[in-house]
Amino acid sequence: MESVGLKKKTFMVIAGANTTLLAAERSSLADIRSSLERKAAECGIAVDCREFTREGDMVISLQEAAGTCDGIIINAGEPAYFSDALRSAIDALRIPSVEVCTAHMHNLEESRHASVISPVCVGVISGFGTYSYLLALDALVHLQDGTG
Amino acid sequence: MRKRVAVIHGPNLNMLGKREIGIYGGKSMEDINNDLYAEAKKLGIELECYQSNVEGEIVTFIQQCRGRADGIVLNAGAYTHYSIALRDAISAAEVPTVEVHISNVYKRESFRHVSVLAPVCIGQICGFGPYSYILGLHAVLEHKVNP
Numbered sequence: 001m002e003s004v005g006l007k008k009k010t011f012m013v014i015a016g017a018n019t020t021l022l023a024a025e026r027s028s029l030a031d032i033r034s035s036l037e038r039k040a041a042e043c044g045i046a047v048d049c050r051e052f053t054r055e056g057d058m059v060i061s062l063q064e065a066a067g068t069c070d071g072i073i074i075n076a077g078e079p080a081y082f083s084d085a086l087r088s089a090i091d092a093l094r095i096p097s098v099e100v101c102t103a104h105m106h107n108l109e110e111s112r113h114a115s116v117i118s119p120v121c122v123g124v125i126s127g128f129g130t131y132s133y134l135l136a137l138d139a140l141v142h143l144q145d146g147t148g
Numbered sequence: 149m150r151k152r153v154a155v156i157h158g159p160n161l162n163m164l165g166k167r168e169i170g171i172y173g174g175k176s177m178e179d180i181n182n183d184l185y186a187e188a189k190k191l192g193i194e195l196e197c198y199q200s201n202v203e204g205e206i207v208t209f210i211q212q213c214r215g216r217a218d219g220i221v222l223n224a225g226a227y228t229h230y231s232i233a234l235r236d237a238i239s240a241a242e243v244p245t246v247e248v249h250i251s252n253v254y255k256r257e258s259f260r261h262v263s264v265l266a267p268v269c270i271g272q273i274c275g276f277g278p279y280s281y282i283l284g285l286h287a288v289l290e291h292k293v294n295p
Contacts, residue, residue, distance in 0.1 A: 098275075106266030114261060118254035123275020125283070127246075131290050135273070135283050142279050 009070040011040065011140055013049040013133065014058055016077025029075070032130035039134055043141050055079045055086065062089040071140040072097035073133060080115040091120040096143050098136040101126040150194050151218045153288060154243075155184055155281060157199040158206060158225035164250075172250050173277050180278045187282055191289065203231055210237040219288030220245040221281055228253075228263045238268045244291045248284040249274035 013036065015029035033049050040047040048069065052058050058076065065072055072090070074097055079086050090097050099118055104127030118124050123139060125132045157177055160167065165176035181197040188195035196217075200206050206227070213220055220243050227234050228247065238245050245268070252275030253260040266272055270291050273283050 104266065104269070104271050106263060106269075106272065115254075118252070121252065121254075121275070123252050123273070123280070124254065125271070125273050125287075127269070127271020128287050128290065131287065132271070135287055138286070139276050139279065139283055142276065142282075 008044065008046045009144060010046040010048055010068065011071040011073060011137065012061065012065040012069045013047050014061055014072065014074045014076070015049075015051045016053070016055075016058060016075065016079055029130075029133070032133050035130075036133055036137060039137055043137075045137075045141065047137070055083050059085050059089045062086070062093065065095070066093055069095060070144065071095050073100055073136040073140065074098070074117070074121070075100040075102065075133070076115075076117060080117055083116060087116050087120055090117055096122045096140065098122055098139050099124045099126075100132045100136045102129050102132050103127065150192060151289060152194045152196070152216065153188070153219045153221060153285060154209075154213050154217045155181070155195065155197045155221045155285070156206060156209060157197070157223055158227050159201040159203075160225055161223060162199050162201065171256075175278050180281060183278065184281055184285065187285060191285075193289065195285075203227055203233060207233050207237040210234070210241050210243075213243050214241040217243050219243060219291065221248055221284040221288055222246065222265070222269070223248050223250070223281070224265060228265055229259055230264060232264060235264050235268050238265060244288055245269045246284040246288045246291075247272045248280040250277055250280055251275060 029049055029051050036047050050061055076086055099121040125135050162177055164172055165174055177199060185195055198209050222245050224234055247265050247269040271287060273280050276283060
């Protein structure tokens with residue numbers, strides 16, 4: 001593994017705000033942020049949590065992450081279903097991305113069953129509310145460990 | 149009482165470590181089960197791992213989980229994409245079920261993008277190799293805590 005000296009590993013957590021989910025299924029990154037930061041700290045990792053309403057801003061952050069972060073957790077919200085720009089931005093990264101959907105994608109309307117970013121992510125975690133973010137963190141930590 | 153979780157491996161998963169290692173990795177199903185049992189011990193839960201290649205046998209096993217298991221972690225393999233019998237068994241069992249896959253099915257052939265089980269499962273985890281099962285175990289336990 002590449003040495004990063006004393007620099008802590010950093011994962012960028014990207015959430016697209018205001019998705020059109022049912023109110024009961026809507027949960028924001030803010031609800032889980034402190035748990036994420038705590039769990040990351042336990043693993044010796046820093047998390048950079050960012051929420052966006054604009055697709056283009058997510059693309060900018062992904063490009064930034066290329067040089068500064070070791071992994072991505074992304075819940076793109078609405079743009080996940082159509083954004084080729086996001087897909088290309090993730091595909092261009094050389095760090096692993098994990099896609100998160102707090103609601104179960106397959107329980108949403110048919111047009112939301114397929115995310116265009118799933119194929120360029122390492123894996124997908126969908127359906128566990130905000131706990132999906134914590135599972136994604138666990139998954140990324142495991143990937144960095146390079147075990148099994 | 150200790151929570152009980154069943155892990156179910158569907159068709160061809162008994163061939164792990166031998167078939168298509170590029171996709172599924174070098175770990176055998178026994179290795180994966182050993183990791184799961186170790187994790188279960190750490191979590192203080194009871195775990196039972198089951199494998200069958202036969203759709204009907206998996207249906208029977210899922211039925212037997214009713215009232216007996218607090219959660220199911222299911223890798224139904226190829227049955228994921230077309231087995232209405234498994235879907236009905238999950239509905240009937242009324243046990244929270246997490247769908248897991250070793251590979252990221254969305255990177256693969258389009259027939260693997262469809263899961264007929266997804267609507268009756270609480271969620272889906274795919275792409276993390278054998279670690280998908282461990283994540284699934286955590287997910288199904290968390291579901292019981294915060295339904």
